[in-house]
Amino acid sequence: MSSIKMFEKPLGMRDTFPITYEKTEEIRQIGREFLRARGFEFIQTPSLEYFDTVGKASAIYDASLFKLVDSQGNTLVLRPDMTTPIARVATSKLLKEKIPLRLSYFANVFRAQQTEGGRPAEFGQMGIEIIGDGTVFADAEVIVTAIHLIQAFGIDSFKITIGHAGVLNCILKDYTESKEQADTLRTLLVERNYVGFEEAVESFNLPKTKSDALLQFISEATNFVTIRDIEKYVRKNDALEYMQQLMELIEIADLSQYVALDFTLSSHMSYYTGMLFEVFAEGSGFALGNGGRYDGLLQHFGNEVGATGFGIRVDRLLEVVPSQGSSVQTIGLIFEEELFAKALETAHSYREEGKRVTLQSRKGLVDEEAFTKHFDNIVYVSQEDAAK
């Protein structure tokens, strides 16, 4: 075998070693307990889906999809998100049983990387979806749950920025002169390219009132304190009223201090039709998670019910969650080969005390000194002990 790639892994693929594995497991357990106490039920979907169902609907950039062809000639994708498979499951089966549905997941998703830029091509996501509730209460529940979940992980310093696709669309429509212009600006906002946004506005040769309004909007929109601040840009509409209600519910839940408004928030996922939000924690430059209302996706699967949810990236959580560490004592139990029975018995009694015991024959050791330094304690089962 040619060995140039003997130990290599595909671009963006990672091994998870024990310390990170256990920290991930802590996060998983905290999240599971938290979400189940709130009535969310965990489900799992397959890693592979048809491109024609989940792949096309997921709205992850096509270049980020891992595609393959099965023996029947169908194109498959490794799931690039969990929201789309869950929408498939909900509309095909679960919504017939219970409305609204509250589902949660802890699963890996896949995004192909074109260069080795340190971005993972497979990473864990934990999240929830509330499907079949179109009210503002479902959105409030999603945001309240997101905030409390982050707190449950021991993260104190974080912010949730909330916007609304409807409000942004309204502004972009009102102050541009074509759908193309509005789409261009929206794409620049998705990329967080504010300089590009300003340049594009200049290049459109809009009436001065419009271009001034857009430029002022972009300079102010990430610093709005209350919902009133947006009102000078936009006609009274349902989206605005909805946001007003949402912010009131967050106020009632006494969580306003964690929330900021950002009406430039936008998503390339066209199925985000309503409020949308991002979570930023101190210590991580990237969004920890995001969410929003995606009624459009359910329509894609032929169902007219509302849906809202959020997902948190586990790899980014690992960077900001304080580690607990394990206090369980580890014992390396080294035995002489004729004392297997005694060794089993000794190991058993230590394990009964809650200790982690590695049973190791001395005969199987290459470097005893190197081996023993991995344990809190070393216990020898030798002839002397056995004689006691």
Add this chain to the structure above:
Amino acid sequence: MSSIKMFEKPLGMRDTFPITYEKTEEIRQIGREFLRARGFEFIQTPSLEYFDTVGKASAIYDASLFKLVDSQGNTLVLRPDMTTPIARVATSKLLKEKIPLRLSYFANVFRAQQTEGGRPAEFGQMGIEIIGDGTVFADAEVIVTAIHLIQAFGIDSFKITIGHAGVLNCILKDYTESKEQADTLRTLLVERNYVGFEEAVESFNLPKTKSDALLQFISEATNFVTIRDIEKYVRKNDALEYMQQLMELIEIADLSQYVALDFTLSSHMSYYTGMLFEVFAEGSGFALGNGGRYDGLLQHFGNEVGATGFGIRVDRLLEVVPSQGSSVQTIGLIFEEELFAKALETAHSYREEGKRVTLQSRKGLVDEEAFTKHFDNIVYVSQEDAAK
């Protein structure tokens, strides 16, 4: 979008609904606690690997591999087993830190299906690997751990059949007249095709002493009670002596009643060089798991250390593990829209009592009666309550 496959999943792909998810989670937790108490450390490897490294080495039939090509033109595979990726990780990094290594995993593996025959194309495996210990004690530890783990799951009725690649090879070599004949018979044993084995023996036109020996071997070999029973077929050799020692250690561990010998046991995985075994539980027609010594695989990765381990299929465990069920009380808390604050407070206090509380606005309900029947109790937060 053409909708013929709107809700379909690729061949052999499954959704896991809450009840099965939670039972899987129980299995996962029992297994994790059990294995960590025995000094095994959990690791995770990526779902995708290079075909040239893990794909080729894994020795899963090529037709069962999910293959794709990445943007650099390299062929990738979805991991078809966990033993091979772990051998990669161990030889590239972990074995430099600690020998022997005791690693464990709980992960999905992928095997492409050609027809919708009910076989899963993605399923969970839980297992262990002891790498860097060539002694019989490591093999004994693997078998003892397998037995106790199965018992920890609450399974009482099961059997482990143990064979040895070296013993079988010796017999096949001694009683055939070419490597081709031996390979043909070994392949038939991998497929458990005993009738085919007998037919092949007849067709070889071997000297009568040889063909008689082979036919007698195949009729007796799955019913050997002690290691002595095989001695009439095979010269005294290291493999036989090794098996003698292994059975003695199992006897010392007081687990002989769970173990049977089967020297027809064979694997199409050429890296199984020593003892190998299968686990059968009552109530499942398929092997629950299997394992063995695979020193050959480590050599493939350029490392001359011994390695042994086993893996259990989670989907088959689910069929035979008695379910615990959850005794946690579920509450559907339905509130009128003006009482969000009161609802949050009520939900919080029930959750503090350890109950699972679903917070639902009445406004968001389409069919209140259908919704309420999913909970142990329904609590209404209405104006009357609030007035109290």
